[in-house]
Amino acid sequence: MTDENRQQNSRPGADGTRRRVLTAAALAPVLAGASGVARAQSTEASTARGPRRVPVPPVQTALADWRDVGAVLGRPGDLKRNVMYHTGLPRRDLRVVSRGVVVEPALALGSHVSFVRYADGGTMLMGDVVVTEDELQTFSDVLYEHGIAQTAIHKHLLSQKPDIWWVHVHAHGHDPLVLARGLRAAFDRTGTPPPAPAAQPRPGALDTAGIDAAMGVKGVFDERIYKSTFVRRETVTDGARVLPPGLGATTAINFQPLGGGRAAVSGDCALIAGEVQVALMALRRSGAQLVELHSHGLTDEPRLFFVHFWAVGDAVRLARGLRTAVNATDVVPMAGAAGG
Numbered sequence: 001m002t003d004e005n006r007q008q009n010s011r012p013g014a015d016g017t018r019r020r021v022l023t024a025a026a027l028a029p030v031l032a033g034a035s036g037v038a039r040a041q042s043t044e045a046s047t048a049r050g051p052r053r054v055p056v057p058p059v060q061t062a063l064a065d066w067r068d069v070g071a072v073l074g075r076p077g078d079l080k081r082n083v084m085y086h087t088g089l090p091r092r093d094l095r096v097v098s099r100g101v102v103v104e105p106a107l108a109l110g111s112h113v114s115f116v117r118y119a120d121g122g123t124m125l126m127g128d129v130v131v132t133e134d135e136l137q138t139f140s141d142v143l144y145e146h147g148i149a150q151t152a153i154h155k156h157l158l159s160q161k162p163d164i165w166w167v168h169v170h171a172h173g174h175d176p177l178v179l180a181r182g183l184r185a186a187f188d189r190t191g192t193p194p195p196a197p198a199a200q201p202r203p204g205a206l207d208t209a210g211i212d213a214a215m216g217v218k219g220v221f222d223e224r225i226y227k228s229t230f231v232r233r234e235t236v237t238d239g240a241r242v243l244p245p246g247l248g249a250t251t252a253i254n255f256q257p258l259g260g261g262r263a264a265v266s267g268d269c270a271l272i273a274g275e276v277q278v279a280l281m282a283l284r285r286s287g288a289q290l291v292e293l294h295s296h297g298l299t300d301e302p303r304l305f306f307v308h309f310w311a312v313g314d315a316v317r318l319a320r321g322l323r324t325a326v327n328a329t330d331v332v333p334m335a336g337a338a339g340g
Helices: 003-033 035-049 063-073 133-145 176-187 208-215 273-286 315-327
Strands: 078-080 084-090 096-098 101-103 110-117 123-132 149-154 164-173 220-222 225-232 250-259 262-271 289-294 305-314 331-333
Touching: 063 078, 063 084, 063 110, 063 176, 101 250, 101 262, 110 176, 123 133, 123 176, 133 149, 133 164, 133 176, 149 289, 164 176, 208 225, 208 315, 225 262, 250 315, 262 273, 262 315, 273 289, 273 305, 273 315, 305 315
Parallel strands: none
Antiparallel strands: 078 084, 084 110, 096 101, 110 123, 123 164, 149 164, 220 225, 225 250, 225 331, 250 262, 262 305, 289 305
């Protein structure tokens, strides 16, 4: 081999090394800003993979314990099952149309964040946030500046205008106010409006008794949207922590009245791997359209998958069909569960 050939053969490796060095230098500030998120995620993953330990349980709190968090977020929250401090942030500022239906905020445009205190003194933040495509990148950047991770970025609706994304956020810390300030900073970079009085339910708009009978659970109204909710039967952990029922492991089916007994339905089912295919087939046979199949978390056990779906038609008939998909999963009814 000639010296010229040797030099030519060596150039790709040298060029590749230079590219890697330059890339590392360019990314250094970003990586430094995200180091807290990376360490937290690495710790959770290592704990999940390491020797089996007794998971840390959540502890009960009172609404007054979260008063300062509510003040930072700029809106009141509610306490679910004496464990989860939940805050809803509906995107009432948006007029979103999907498949010819004007989507009401409570159907599929509600951001929901929850704080849970644990027996080790730590606090978990978990939520699902609605952002426009124009807001997504800046929202993500601010989350990372404040040590808040993203565990999923995806769609809940088929074609929609404007383009909307749903971001799952996740963090742990010993000071819930630090988590709340970071979350508020990210929300402030979106068009999420201030709180407003909730619209009054209209019980006569849907045959709720028929939906309840078909779904096998007593639903609740969230504004004009009727919601049927189920929770995974088994205990679900996230890394080293037990998730309280209703956090990160629910099946939610929402009905928006369209008149004449018809409804637009947006929902998602929480599944383990062995349930996925049967549930997908059942959804299609019910007349539902499949939107997304993905995970919401990174270190959940058992590993959960979520299928989002959409349907339009007679509400009770759709409910009967959707019940077959629910029956393919190991869930139990959870009454009184408006919100996320």
